[in-house]
Structures are given as C-alpha cells and as structure tokens.
Amino acid sequence: MEQSNRSSPLQCLSCHWISASVTDCALKSAQWILCIIPADRTTAYASTVRGSVHPYQQLSVSAPFIAVVPARARVKLVNDDDPRGVIVALHWARLRETAQRALGTTDCEMPCWFKAWDPFLREAGDTLTALHASSSPDPGCLDAFADVFALHLVHRYGHAADTRDAATRLTHSKLSVVERFIHEHIVDNIQIEDLAALVHMSPSHFARAFKNATGHPPHFYLTTERVKLAQSILSEGSLPLIDIAACVGFRTQQHFTAVFHRYVGCTPRAFRIAHYRP
Template identity: 45%
Template sequence: MSQTTSSTPDRGLRCKPMNVAFTDRGWTVPGFQLLVPTGPTVVHAAGCDDMGLCHSVLIGAPFTAVIPTWATLLTIADSDPSGWVIALKPGVLGPVSQEAFCAVPKWSTSWDPFLREAVDTLGALHNADLIDAACADAFADVISAHIILRYGHCAGVAEPARPLTRQMLTRIRVFVHEHIAETILVEQLAVLVHMSASNFARAFKAATGNPPHLYVTLERVKFARTMLCEETIPLVEVAARAGFQTQQHFTDVFHRYSGATPRAFRLAHQNVGS
C-alpha cells in the first residue's frame, strides 16, 4: 500500500490489509470501518459508544461487519490476520449519500456477495502490486456507496430465516468437541455456518430443541462424566478439561444436570464397577 504524504494526508489511508491495520490503527477522520476477514481469520470487535452502551461482534468469512473506526479489534487464535479493513468516510460522498450514511446500521454484520467480490479483487490487485493510493480510495468510495444504498435505510430489517442442515450441525458438534476446554461463544458457532448470532440461535433451537449455550453446557457435563467414569484425574483438572472456569462452577452445573456432585458421581460409579 502506498505511503501517504503531507500534502495529501487522506490519500491511501482508507484501505489497509488487516495485518497492517492491527499495528497501525489511526484513521484521520471519524466514521465507520468495514471488516472483511479472509481465510480462517476471525476478528472480535468491541467498544462502548457515546451513550455508554457496550457493543461486540465476532466476524469471519464470508461475513463482513461495519463498526466505528474507534472500535478495538482482536483476532481469535490467529497471529497473522488476513483480510481488509476499509475506512468509510462520509466526507468523500455527495450530500444525499452523506445524509443516508448516518442511517447505516452500526455494529452490523452481513453476508454480501458484492462486498466479498470487491474485496477479492482489491486483494488480487494488492498481491500483484498493482494498487496505489488513488485505486484504494476508489474502492473505498464504491464500497461506501454500496453499503449506504443497500443498508442505509434498513437497519431494522431482519435476516431471512434459514434452517440448519445436518452437515452444519455436524460442523458445530465437531467444533465444540475440539474446543471443549475453551470459552465457546455463540458468535463463533454462528460464523461456522455463515449466519448471524441471532439467526443461528433461533435456527439451532429449532433444530435441536436447546439454545446453543445450553448445548455447549450439556456437552461439557457429558465430557466430564466420561472422565469421572474412566479416569482418576483430580476433580479440578476434570473441571478445567471440560471448560469450566472454576471448581465451584463445575460442581454447581454438574449437580444441576446430573443430580449429583462430581465427587458423588465418581464414587457411585466406582461402587458400581466394584
């Protein structure tokens, strides 16, 4: 990406590769930014607005997200994030578009083929060293206008409902099993099946009868039961391996869904085995 000069301070600043944006977070003009992760990169964006309300979104391909330029960005288990961060500055647009820009949903995510195609083209030009500041600005202008026209007046429109297929449920189950010892967010599961968190939660409950967070909790309890039955590792380690933050939390949740404390469950199983 071309370096800026003092005579044209805004040139080349509106589009940055994601790994560059993570080390150089200064945008010169307040506004919004478009997060476009590629490959396996998943980004967590968070921050509090002027009213003191806290916001948080988790975004991964093929989704994109529109967030304020001041938001804090972190990657989920990815030391070399790939993708693009594009500043959306209303000042580059005409008066009508600038007015519409104020209605763009903040902290919103979308599955938008046009945006993905535009960013794929931008990435190809960047990799071929064919992009300069003016070209990057042109992409930012086109993308800004597209977001305003498509989303500027539909902040309250809900996403169309989509059912979860058997393949999607298998993908979720495998992910939960592989990450059972870690914190698992509903947003992470939603990204796996290319859905928003709210739509995913509704679709998951419709498909399984349980909300996602309860499913994860029951899987943790099931995994803990297996360890209590088959191994003699300390209870505190059983709790950690099953993803419970504290021993007390493990005991409370296990008792709630198993009818016995972990220690009593282990003793009962040992008595049955003997």
Template identity: 45%
Template sequence: MMKQVTRSTPDHGLRCQPMDVAFSNGGLNSAQGFRLVIPTGSTVVQAEGCDDGGMSHSILISAPFVAVIPAGVQLATIADNDPKGWVIALKPGVLGQVSKEAFGAVPKWSKSWDPFLREAADTLGVLHNADLIDAACADAFADVISVHIALRYGHCAGAVEPDMPLTRQMLTRIQAFVHEHIAETILVGQLAVLAHMSASNFARGFKTATGNPPHLYVTLERVKFARTMLCEETIPLVDVGARAGFQTQQHFTDVFHRYTGVTPRAFRIAHRNVGS
C-alpha cells in the same frame, strides 16, 4: 506463516495491509467504512474506541475469530512485537444503496468465527505478498466480502433465508468446534456461522437434526466432558468445572446434578467404588 511485506493494496473498494504495517503507520484511512481485523498465529489484538452514540467499546480478537470494527478505532497488540495477520478496510458504498443500508445495520463491534472471511484474507495475503493485487482485483474482493458481510451480519441477514437441513459435514464441524472451545463461552451465533446460516435458522435446523437445541447440546457436551475428567482422580473438582466451561463451581454442581442426578463429588466417589 508467510512473510509479510510492507506493500498495501490499492485504495479502491478494499484495502489490505499486514497487521504489523497497519500498526506501524497508525492504521488505515479513516474515510473507509469499517475494518476487518483478522489475527493469525498467537497474535491478540485489542480494539478500543467509541460507537456513533459515544459509547466506549473494547474487544480482544485472536485466531480463529475475526472482528468487524469502525474505521477510526485504535488497534494495539497484547505483548507482541511482531503481530501477524491482516487488516482489511472496506468502503460502505461499493455495492450501491441497498448495500449501504445493510452496512448501516452491521454491528461494527462484533467478533465471530467466520471461515469464509479467513479464507478470503488468506487468498488476499498470497496475492498481496506476490504484488498481484491491482485495482480491479481489489474491487472484486471488495464486492465479494461486502456481499458476505451485508448478508451475514446486516439487517437483512436471514430475512429471506429458507430453512436448510444441516449436513453431516456441518455437524462434524460444529462438534469439533465445541470440543476445541469447551472451556470457553460458546454462542449460538458462532455455531451458526460454521454452518453459514443465520442464528435462528441454524437453531431450528440443529434441533431438527439432533433433537436438541444448540445451547442444550453444548451444555450436555460440557457435562459429558466433566464426567470423563471426574474419572481421573488427579484432577481437582474446581478444575474439572473450569475446564468444562462452567462459570463457577456452584454452576457446575447445579448443572451436573440436573443432568446426571448426582453431584460431581458423588459421581467421582461412585466411580471410585465401582473401580475398586
């Protein structure tokens, strides 16, 4: 992890600060439109505040995810005296009226897997630490990031996006993500971002490429992983279900039985008998 220094980028269309600096000085200018929170390493950030309707929100953000939050919310780290990552503030009007309208529809309490924003933040971090970000550079990054957010998360996301086939590389990336996060809740939207598609177009493309909708693929991968663990006599049934991402033991039993024809316990006993 690169050493983070206390400079901040010029206050133009975009402003970038290291995570520890953003916390130590009370955060960024609340006049900005919204912020991107991009933790790195083991840093976990909690964002708390209210939306325009007065509803309270609280989310936890950690790598590999990024979050879009309103400008004026409170940020804090969870048991971390040396937070790592970046906080990027963007003004909503840097791309004109069309972009303003798109920004208005961006969910400002959203957390997602977004490789593009992480790459952009990494590049900004290198330039920031080398003191190479001037006003023109800040505005250029603001334009690029703003276009990405407006198209990917705004109300126009997917409106004119044509159906595109998923490449083998995309499918490999999705498979790796599912396997890495199999114990967690996995949303179709998270997988769609990996393929740089809207959720609806991704779901259609994924079914065309694999024959199954994304949610069924994830479920079958959970069952497959559970089958592997059930062959290990040392792993308790309750732990098998949890590690495979099932919400409760009953949920695990029901889903496993639905797709294998037997309960997890019966599967383990049958495997034991075959082995003996």
C-alpha cells in the same frame, strides 16, 4: 514480530497491525470496509463512533472468528498485552466492480457489522501477516489478495444485508458445523453469538433455529456436551476435579460441581466412585 503500521501502496487494499489504529482519513470514507482478523487470544472491539449520524453498533471478535465492519468504526483491543493479527482495509467501491465482472452479477452489496467463522480468510490473514512483516510486500501479490478478499466476501456474504437471517431453518450441514465447533472448542468460553456466527445468523434467529432442529436451546446442548465429556474423564482417570472443570470449559470447580449435580443427579466425586474403571 515488529509492530509497525505499514500500508500497501495500492488504492484498493491497506493492511495494518491489529494493535495500530487506522488513522488515514481517506480510509474512513463509506467506500472502505475493514476485515478484522485477530490471532491467538487477542480480542478486538469495534463500535460506532459516538456522536456520529449512524445508528450505534458494536461487536467483539476473537480467534477463530473474523469480523467485517465499516471503515468509520472505532477498533480497539480488549486485551492488548500481546496483540496479534491484522486489519485489512478494502476499497469496496473498486473491488465491487471486480466481483461483478468475475461472478457475473450486480448483487454485490456487502453487509457490515457481522462476525463469522471463516477459516479461508483466517488463512489469508496469516499469509498477509507474513507479507506485512516484510520490508517491501510485492504490489502484485497484494493486488491479487484484494481481488481474493472481494470475491470471497461477495460469494459468501454479499447477497443482502440481512443474508445471515435469510435461512428459515438450521440444515443438517449447518448443524454439523456447529456441533463440530463445540467439540473442538469445548474448553473455550463459547457464546451463543459465536455459534450464530458459524452459520451467519443473528443470535436470536440461531437460537430459534437450533431449538427447532434439536428440540433443545443451544445453551442446553453445550452444557450437556460438557457434562458428557466430564463423565468420560471421571470414569477413565484420576485427574483432579479442578483440572477436569478446566478441560470441559468451566471456569471454577464450584460451578462445575453445581452444574454436574444438576444434570447428572450426583456430584462429580460421587460419579467417579460409582463409575471409575482403572
């Protein structure tokens, strides 16, 4: 995909490749927000510009997550060898009026400096990427995308700046989302911040809510799920231990062996000898 920095001509939505800086001064005002949608293994890092009058904020985001930050934020890539994804700049002052009319509410404030697991916006980002790659994106289509982004953001996140901590407990449906994500991404380097973003909570609030719901901290649950999967693989095949470690999310065989022994009481090799079923 050719790397360029084309923007839509509309005043409410501007689309940029994630590898290109949003340098337009008009987009840096408080009326704009940025929706960062990285793809593949691209990781974006957003932070407050040092020396500004605003409190220092920072976050990192990679697929399958998206992030919403103020337009004044500085966005750079952590691994820029093959950057993919888009940054959608939204004129929030204008789009808030659209959301208010459509939803019949005046409570359309948008919290910033958060990341979330949002498959809908990721699909929208894929479509925008295709449009952005064309020589002349249809203005009417981009205008519709601006409204869709605004309505979705307000409906899901826009109740109040502290909405991600509004819930006092982790409901069964939210817990199911977390468990499903862990099972589908067990091989990845899952952070507590990622799990908290699934249910739009701060990491500290999520950790407390998860322990209240399950009786265990999220890191314990994640590790035990990895160990259970490793036990299944060990008992059903002869895959090398270094490959099993990678399959269940451990970066080294040594770390995998140490954790497995701590949780199971024996090494992976000894477990395989005792439980292997050809």
